[in-house]
Amino acid sequence: MKTLNAPDTISGKEGRAYAKVNGNNEELFMSKTIEATVEKSKSEVKAxxxxxxxxxxxxxxxxxxxxxxxxxxxxxNMVKTWKETGQDIYFDMVVENDDQESSAGKQSVLLIGCNLDSVVLAKLDGDSDDPLDEDVDFTFEDFDILTPFTKF
Incomplete structure (x- = not known):
């Protein structure tokens, strides 16, 4: 009977993300969270x-x-380029989980054809003692799992 070993769980802090924008790799070191989801479309089949x-x-x-x-x-800058030229910018993103303590290993997921939904242009918050952050939503056209976690 298998059991879960606590060190095998994945720490959300152990990893990195990159965006390839106009041929340049941009490390997303300023990220607090990144999440990508695929929602399946389904048709009902009645018989x-x-x-x-x-x-x-x-x-x-x-x-x-x-x-x-x-x-x-x-x-x-990506949204500004779109506003000024009408040309929208699509980019690819790699998100890696890499918790060295876990025997699950490393996972790398490639998100293909990412496109921004919204971007914060300016922000102030006089009530907060915390650093300013921003939420950025996006869509993507395709994905690949470059390196999967090790099977348990």
Whole structure:
């Protein structure tokens, strides 16, 4: 019987993320959180003689979000370029989990064709003693798992 060993759980602090924007690799060292999700689209399949509705996967939608410390011009410049030229910027992102203590190993996921949904242009907060941060939502067109966690 297998049991979970606490050191094998993955620390969210152990890893890194990169965005490839216009051919340049930008390390996203200012990230607090990054999450990407694929939501499957399904059609209902109803059949005579079945009381339960079946479901057929017909596609998928990739969305993501990041919380960043408010200090990089990277994403604001991308939105500015779109505003001034009409040309939207798509980029790829690699997100790596790399907790050396876990025997699960390293995982690297490539998000392909990322595109920003919203960007904070300016921010002040006189009530907070914490550093400013910003939430950035995005979509992505495809993904690949470059390095999977080790099978348990």
């Amino acid at each position: 005579i003689g079945k009381r339960m509705t079946g479901h057929k996967t017909t596609g998928g939608n990739g969305t993501g979000s990041m919380t960043l410390y408010y200090l990089t011009p990277l994403f604001r």
